Every structure is written in C-alpha cells, then in structure tokens.
Amino acid sequence: MRKGECFSVRKLAVLFVLVSVLAFCAPGFAAIKETLTVGMSSDAKSLDPQGTNDTSSSSALIQLYEPLLEIRKDKSMAPVLAESWEQVDPLTYKFKLRKGVKFHNGEELKADDVIFSLHRMTLPSSAPVKTYGDNIDPNGFEKIDDYTLLVRSRVPMTAFLGNLSHSSAYIMNKKAVEEAGKNYGNAPIGTGPFKFVSMVKGDRTVMERFEDYWGEKAKAKTLTFRCIPESNSRVIELETGNVDLIYNVPYTDVKRMQEEKKVDVVLTPGMNITYLGLHTQKKPFDDPRVRKAIGMAIDKEGLNEVVYDGYAVVPQGPFLPKHLYYPSNPEPFKYDPEGAKALLEEAGFPKDYTMTIWTNDRKERIDSATIIQAQLAEVGIQVEVQILEWGTFLERLKSGELASFIIGWAASDANPDPDNWIGGPFHSKNAGPSNRVWLKDAQVDELIDKGKVTPDGPEREAIYTQLWNRINELTAWVYLTTPDFPYAKGKSVKGADDLYRGLINRLDQVYVEQ
The missing domain is CATH 3.90.76.10 (Dipeptide-binding Protein; Domain 1)
Known part of the structure; x- marks a missing residue:
C-alpha cells in the first residue's frame, strides 16, 4: 500500500469514529441508564427454582434461569x-x-x-x-x-x-448445585440474561448483565429488585425517581397516577385467584357446610369495589377464563348472609369460636381481611386479623399450622392447560407446599389424575367439568377476587408496555432512556 493510501484509510477510520460519536450524542439517539430498579412488595424467599413456588421468588428466577x-x-x-x-x-x-x-x-x-x-x-x-x-x-x-x-x-x-x-x-x-449444597438458593447459577450478584433479605436483590448470554443481551447493565413492602412507599419511590418500575400498584391510586405526567400505569388481565383458605382437616372448617356458609356471608362484589376500586372480578370456580374447558356460563355464587346463618346453625358452628385470619403484609389482603372480619361478625363469627412477613407466612402455611388465611394462586406463564394450574393447590399429595387448605378428597384426586392423561377432546372436557363442580361443591376455596394487574413505570422506561405475566416477566429488554 502506498503512503497516501494508508493515510487516506486512517483518515476515513477516524472520520467514521467521529461521525459515530456525534450520531450517538445527537438529539433522538438516547443513552441507556446502566441500572434498572424495580420496587417489589416482598423479596425472593429462595433463588433455587425447586426450593420455592411463590411469585416473588419467581420474579427473580425468570431473570437468572x-x-x-x-x-x-x-x-x-x-x-x-x-x-x-x-x-x-x-x-x-x-x-x-x-x-x-x-x-x-x-x-x-x-x-x-x-x-x-x-x-x-x-x-x-x-x-x-x-x-x-x-x-x-x-x-x-x-x-x-x-x-x-x-x-x-x-x-x-x-x-x-x-x-x-x-x-x-x-x-x-x-456442578454449581452440588458444590453449593443447601446454600444453593443463595448462590444460583443459570443461563439467563442476568447473573446473580447479591441478595440482602428484606432489602434488595442485585443482578448484572451476563455478557456471554447466548441470545440478545440485556439492555441494562444492572437489575436491582428492591423490597418495599408498604404500597404507598413504593408509589412515592417511583414518583420521586428512586425506582423505575413497580408492581402491585394500589388500586385506589390507579386513577390518580394515570393523570400524572411523570409515570405510566398499565393494567393487564389478572392471572391469579385470591382466596380465603380454610384448613379442611381442622375443626370447625372440616365441615363443608361451614366453609360454604362463610363464603355465603362475604359480599365479594362489594369487597372488590372497595379494595380493588372495581378493577377485579369475582372468580366462579377453581381455574381462570384463559384455561381450556372453562365453563361457558358458570353459575355465580350468591351473597346470602341469612342463608349463611341458617347453614352455620345446621352445622352446629360453636358460638364461642374466634376465627383468626392470617395474611401477609400486602395492603389489599389486609383490607380484604378487615372487610371479611366485619361481614362475618354479622352472621355471628368473631374474627381476629393477624399479619405475617411473607417468608414466615409461607412456612407456617406449609406446616399446616394456619387454619384460615388469605393468599393467592398465580399462573407463571400463558399455559392454557388446566393441569398445569389445578394439581398443585387441590391434589392431596401436595397438602402443605401448594395445597394449602389440605384438601384430601378421593374424587378430586382421581379427576386430576385422569385429566393429566386424557387426550384433549370431549372426554377431557367432561373430566374438568366434573372437577370444577366437585371443588365448588366442597368449597375448597372461598374465592375472593381475580384482580387486574396494575404496574407503573417512569415515562423514560422503555420495553415495559406489555408485562402480561403479572409479577413474573423477563426484564432483559426493559431499560431506562436517558
């Protein structure tokens, strides 16, 4: 190459770099903020995907694995x-x-x-x-x-x-699981777009972009999940720019926040059922008549209007409209306090019994428990409400210690097959870890087992219709709500317009534009 040609090539290379830098800095070409911070109502119980099945943990797991x-x-x-x-x-x-x-x-x-x-x-x-x-x-x-x-x-x-x-x-x-042993939940190794950095219980979980990821690299360099249990505090942290995205927006704040200039609120269809669970093996809840009466005594439509500001529907059965074989016209449950009194009398419900409703420190569940407390008092049931930290709540549910409680069961993905949803909370073999009401019914078990192996078609539809009816007949759950899922983000947050999986969304293509 002649000297002049070499000089020209170098000049062109320098010019190319200069143009690239100018283009990057020009209006319309925004930089990406290094850190994406998410406000969560509770932190992960474990980062071992087989050590837990709660949604807060799953929110982190999906980034790592x-x-x-x-x-x-x-x-x-x-x-x-x-x-x-x-x-x-x-x-x-x-x-x-x-x-x-x-x-x-x-x-x-x-x-x-x-x-x-x-x-x-x-x-x-x-x-x-x-x-x-x-x-x-x-x-x-x-x-x-x-x-x-x-x-x-x-x-x-x-x-x-x-x-x-x-x-x-x-x-x-x-190799990583075997080396970490029982500590693996605190030292996770996956293939996901983010890799684990640190976790401080009750404070935050930090992940960083995995540079050797096989697919499209994560936009943000660091992903931080901050644990902010109090819902109003989460909203304030978003509005002041200390976090970029929050889940579980208080329903009573949705309309106000929709009018704000600094944030966007997105509502997606609910993928969970929140229910009042009654331990089916503990007196007095071992009597299906008592469970049914308690369900009849609760004004669920009114509860949804007050607690969820109308952004919710009352479930009519044990699975969601997204599932195959959901009934075309399910029979609604009736609010009937007088009928509830009669059924409690028939069942011999003890007059001196005080029912304790346990739940975790989530605003909507506490508010629901308080409303239920007042409504059950009208039919002669005295109620106390007790609040537990999320991890403690799950452990005490698993042990079967809690006789009555409010919790939810959520879909982790868009899987329409009801088997993916229904076996965990209702089959007797899962009593404790996911069957939190300790339901033990031979007919329910048999129908769940048949539904697994029967090919899609009329026969399988008939099985799930029977299963729906049997679970409702037993009042295995007192269904409370399937709320819309509201989340909110700063105006500069991109890639988060359709986080349709509730709390469990990949966030690798979500970023903050500077």
Missing part, C-alpha cells in the same frame, strides 16, 4: 434451551439442546445439566414443586450425547411439555 421451552402469549410453544424436540412414543420425548450456551460460571450447557435439573424435581427435597416433578419418571432419562437426551413421563400425559415451561423446570448447572 431458562427452561427447555416456553409458552408464549399466543399460547404457542417456543424453543429456549432446547433447539428442537419430538415425541418418540407415548411416554418418551427427545430433546436437542442449543450448542454454545454458557452458564454464569462459564461452563457450557450439556445434557448432564438438564438430566440433573429435571431429575432433581422428582426428589423429596423439591417438595414445593412436587406437583410438577411427579409427572417425570425418575428413572426415565437417557443421554444420547452432550446435546441430545430422552426424558420419559410416568404415564402418557397431555400436559407434559407444557409443564416443562414452569419455573420448577429451569435448568441449573449440575
């Missing part, structure tokens, strides 16, 4: 860590893994990690997600090569692949 496949908003099944899959026979599924996927510790994803993670779901130590692990044959794994494996179901199962999209089926690094 990935499943083999996922169910999208349109209910289609899409590949994630599995490049492809096929059903080999009624029980066996073959998965081919993506090559070159790295864990946060630098190791490459291999079939051994997948087998380890899915097999771990079947162990007694994974009790919180037992309902999902029970579908997998613990002896049904076969490694073909580093990127190909077979997984077998215990029985032919319609919802098998859909269940592998659940957070309990997130893939972990075998």
Whole structure:
C-alpha cells in the first residue's frame, strides 16, 4: 500500500469514529441508564427454582434461569434451551439442546445439566414443586450425547411439555448445585440474561448483565429488585425517581397516577385467584357446610369495589377464563348472609369460636381481611386479623399450622392447560407446599389424575367439568377476587408496555432512556 493510501484509510477510520460519536450524542439517539430498579412488595424467599413456588421468588428466577421451552402469549410453544424436540412414543420425548450456551460460571450447557435439573424435581427435597416433578419418571432419562437426551413421563400425559415451561423446570448447572449444597438458593447459577450478584433479605436483590448470554443481551447493565413492602412507599419511590418500575400498584391510586405526567400505569388481565383458605382437616372448617356458609356471608362484589376500586372480578370456580374447558356460563355464587346463618346453625358452628385470619403484609389482603372480619361478625363469627412477613407466612402455611388465611394462586406463564394450574393447590399429595387448605378428597384426586392423561377432546372436557363442580361443591376455596394487574413505570422506561405475566416477566429488554 502506498503512503497516501494508508493515510487516506486512517483518515476515513477516524472520520467514521467521529461521525459515530456525534450520531450517538445527537438529539433522538438516547443513552441507556446502566441500572434498572424495580420496587417489589416482598423479596425472593429462595433463588433455587425447586426450593420455592411463590411469585416473588419467581420474579427473580425468570431473570437468572431458562427452561427447555416456553409458552408464549399466543399460547404457542417456543424453543429456549432446547433447539428442537419430538415425541418418540407415548411416554418418551427427545430433546436437542442449543450448542454454545454458557452458564454464569462459564461452563457450557450439556445434557448432564438438564438430566440433573429435571431429575432433581422428582426428589423429596423439591417438595414445593412436587406437583410438577411427579409427572417425570425418575428413572426415565437417557443421554444420547452432550446435546441430545430422552426424558420419559410416568404415564402418557397431555400436559407434559407444557409443564416443562414452569419455573420448577429451569435448568441449573449440575456442578454449581452440588458444590453449593443447601446454600444453593443463595448462590444460583443459570443461563439467563442476568447473573446473580447479591441478595440482602428484606432489602434488595442485585443482578448484572451476563455478557456471554447466548441470545440478545440485556439492555441494562444492572437489575436491582428492591423490597418495599408498604404500597404507598413504593408509589412515592417511583414518583420521586428512586425506582423505575413497580408492581402491585394500589388500586385506589390507579386513577390518580394515570393523570400524572411523570409515570405510566398499565393494567393487564389478572392471572391469579385470591382466596380465603380454610384448613379442611381442622375443626370447625372440616365441615363443608361451614366453609360454604362463610363464603355465603362475604359480599365479594362489594369487597372488590372497595379494595380493588372495581378493577377485579369475582372468580366462579377453581381455574381462570384463559384455561381450556372453562365453563361457558358458570353459575355465580350468591351473597346470602341469612342463608349463611341458617347453614352455620345446621352445622352446629360453636358460638364461642374466634376465627383468626392470617395474611401477609400486602395492603389489599389486609383490607380484604378487615372487610371479611366485619361481614362475618354479622352472621355471628368473631374474627381476629393477624399479619405475617411473607417468608414466615409461607412456612407456617406449609406446616399446616394456619387454619384460615388469605393468599393467592398465580399462573407463571400463558399455559392454557388446566393441569398445569389445578394439581398443585387441590391434589392431596401436595397438602402443605401448594395445597394449602389440605384438601384430601378421593374424587378430586382421581379427576386430576385422569385429566393429566386424557387426550384433549370431549372426554377431557367432561373430566374438568366434573372437577370444577366437585371443588365448588366442597368449597375448597372461598374465592375472593381475580384482580387486574396494575404496574407503573417512569415515562423514560422503555420495553415495559406489555408485562402480561403479572409479577413474573423477563426484564432483559426493559431499560431506562436517558
């Protein structure tokens, strides 16, 4: 190359860099703030995807881990860590893994990690997600090569692949889990777009962008989940710019915040049922008549107007309108305090009994408990309300200690199959970890088991219709609400216009524009 040509090339290179810098700084080309901060009502109980099944933990888990496949908003099944899959026979599924996927510790994803993670779901130590692990044959794994494996179901199962999209089926690094032992929930290693940095209980969880992520890199360099239990404090932190995004916006603040210039409020359809749970194995709630009477004594429509400012509907049964086989015209529950009094009298409800309603420190649940306290007093039931910290609340529910409580059951994704939803809270084998009312009914168990293995069609629809009716007949839950899900973000927050999965959304493409 002649000297002049070399000089020209260098000049062009410098000019290119200069133009690029000027373009970046020009109006209309905004920089991205390094940190995205999210205000949460409670922090993660554990960062082990098989050590917990609560939504606050799942909010963090989805940033750190990935499943083999996922169910999208349109209910289609899409590949994630599995490049492809096929059903080999009624029980066996073959998965081919993506090559070159790295864990946060630098190791490459291999079939051994997948087998380890899915097999771990079947162990007694994974009790919180037992309902999902029970579908997998613990002896049904076969490694073909580093990127190909077979997984077998215990029985032919319609919802098998859909269940592998659940957070309990997130893939972990075998070596990391074995090295960390019981401390793994505080030292998570996944393949997700963010990797774990630190967690201070009751304060914050910090993650940072994983630079070796196989897919599109996260926009923000740091993702911080701040624990701000008091709802008004979360709103103030957003409005003053100390956090960028908050979940669980107080329903009574939605209209006011919609008129503000600094923030946007987004309402998405609810994907959960909040219910009053009554321990079905403890007196006096072991009598279905008592449970039914308590349900009749609560004005649920009125409760939703007061607590949720009308941004809610009263559930009519044990699954959501998004689920397959939801009844076309479900029979509504009636508010009937006089009928409740008569039923309590018939059941011999003890006059001197004081009922304690336990819940966690979430405003809507506390307000609901207070309203229920007043309404049950009108039918002769004295009620006390007790508030617990989230982690303590879950532990005491799991042990079966609490006789009456308010909590919710939420969908973790767009999976329309009712089996993914209904087995956890109602099958007797899950009493404690997810069946928090300790329902033990042979007919319910049989119908859930049949629904798993019956192909989609009229026969399966009939099974879920029977299941719906039986659960309602038993008043297994006193349904309170399916509220819309309001979240709010600063005006400069981009990529967060459709966080349709409630608390459990990937935030890697959400960022703050500077």
